[in-house]
Amino acid sequence: MTGRSKKPAPGARLAGLITSAAEETPTSLPLTDIRTGAAHQPRRRAEDANLQELAASIRVKGILQPLLVRPTASGYELVAGERRLRAAELAGLTEVPVLIRELTDAEALEAALIENLQREGMEIIDEVDATLTLVANRLGIPRDQARHRLMAQRTRDAQAEDLPELEALFALLGRGTWQSFVKNKLRILNWPDTVLAAMRDHGLAYSIAGIIAAAPTEHQAELLAYALTKTSKAQVRTRAKTLNPPKSRRIDRQRTILMARKLASERWLASLNDQDEKELEAWLKKMPERIRQAVEPGGA
Template identity: 40%
Template sequence: MSRRALGRGLEALIPQPAAAREGVRMVAIGDLRPNPKQPRKAFSEEGLESLAASIRNHGVLLPLVARPTAHGFEIVAGERRWRAAQRAGLKEVPVLVRQVEEAESLELALVENLQREDLNPIEVARAYEQLQEERGWTQEELAAAVGQSRPAVANLMRLLQLPRQVQQQVRDGALTAGHARALLGLPTAAEQCRLGAEVEERRLSVRQTEERVRRLRRAARGRKRPPQEAGGFAAQRRHLEEQLRRSLGTRVHIEGDAARGRVELHYHSSEELDALLERLLPG
């Protein structure tokens, strides 16, 4: 799919009302499967119940988009409608069946959710990362494909550098993307987690959080750095991550310091996991 088509979003797949509804058919609920690369991982219970009530009264007004597979159909766009239709007791739903390559499914699912503002910042960042890795795009190319500025894309993807605890706070809505970006100004994951918990507990604004970060950094400059930091491990971390990424062919994240920490290896499919294991366990 071209970037022009991706920028147009679902218009590239769903015909306008005046157009003939060729390709739209009723498909049994059980024959549909969610897209495993769906960017959105969390669905609001309240939102699903509200949509289910609407579907009971009015039906599914906008067809889902799905691609045929060996065992039925994989949803490209409309998983939320599919889930709500099940709650509403529907046996089948209208589906626009199109031949869509697997790599394009992620793009279209991302566009649909972005247009509806359904994704939290961490989900968007992970989807951007996955698109970039699968397509081999630069950040400039990725930004053009999703209709965002390069700085906006870069700032969002930086949130993936935060520890899991803070990322979960963003997913849950306890912290905004602005809070999370401010926490990136702290040098260690432990400090980021501590301040993240304080921000949530005290309900600090983004501006207050930024001021707390500045104070913590000033205080840290007045203290002697720990030996492992003085040895330059923090400065080496990104270089080590890049070396491992090139060697293993996947994104690598290192948390901790020179004495203790954790190395995370990322994969997005069983094929990528197999390839990673072959590199780690040769022979």
């Protein structure tokens, strides 16, 4: 009996297109022929200082890695390489090297996500959002469903269904395993929406966001407003401690230990007279039930 041919995994064609880019000679296109598509750009923020540094490097060395574009009816749409395009404009270039790909909307989105995720310096919230979008795209399910399916990674059924695709995808990204992504990064989506919004829209640092997310709910708004005034991690941590000081112990630990030693001393107990013993017995009967059970013979 002849076996059926194996169906290519979703994204296999795109992976081949991306990995073959190093062997292809790029084409030059005028900057005016390339339009950007915000929907394909995973990085929400690009600091001006970093762009200036990249522009200075481009003036000396040129663009070392071509941009990825796809043809449209009105020219070409940028798929990956927005920072290089903006830096090229700052550097005064009129043309840039590009690789032209015939890509569907889904493939263009994946190419942009993969290209950015394979680079360093991506904000962690952008990385989490981009990776989750990529996983959802590969599995053909909504983002929320992809998140829940990843969180259920320890169940045998979830692993059996998704494991081959997830392993292939994360191997392509080169950013560790999908299990480590779930354990160390995906969990930040459980943080308050206001904290996540500040990370996405205002560049709130991950380390500071973690301090705010761990604070009592009633203090988070104040801490967030304080953090957005460009304060440091140390300053935010100090403010958090000020708003939520450690509770003072209601029990005098040293006095309690001394009392326990006295009650355990047969010599001290033998020194009590009849009246002292009656008062001690009456006092012991007033102990809370939990403490009484703990001190009774055989108690925990």
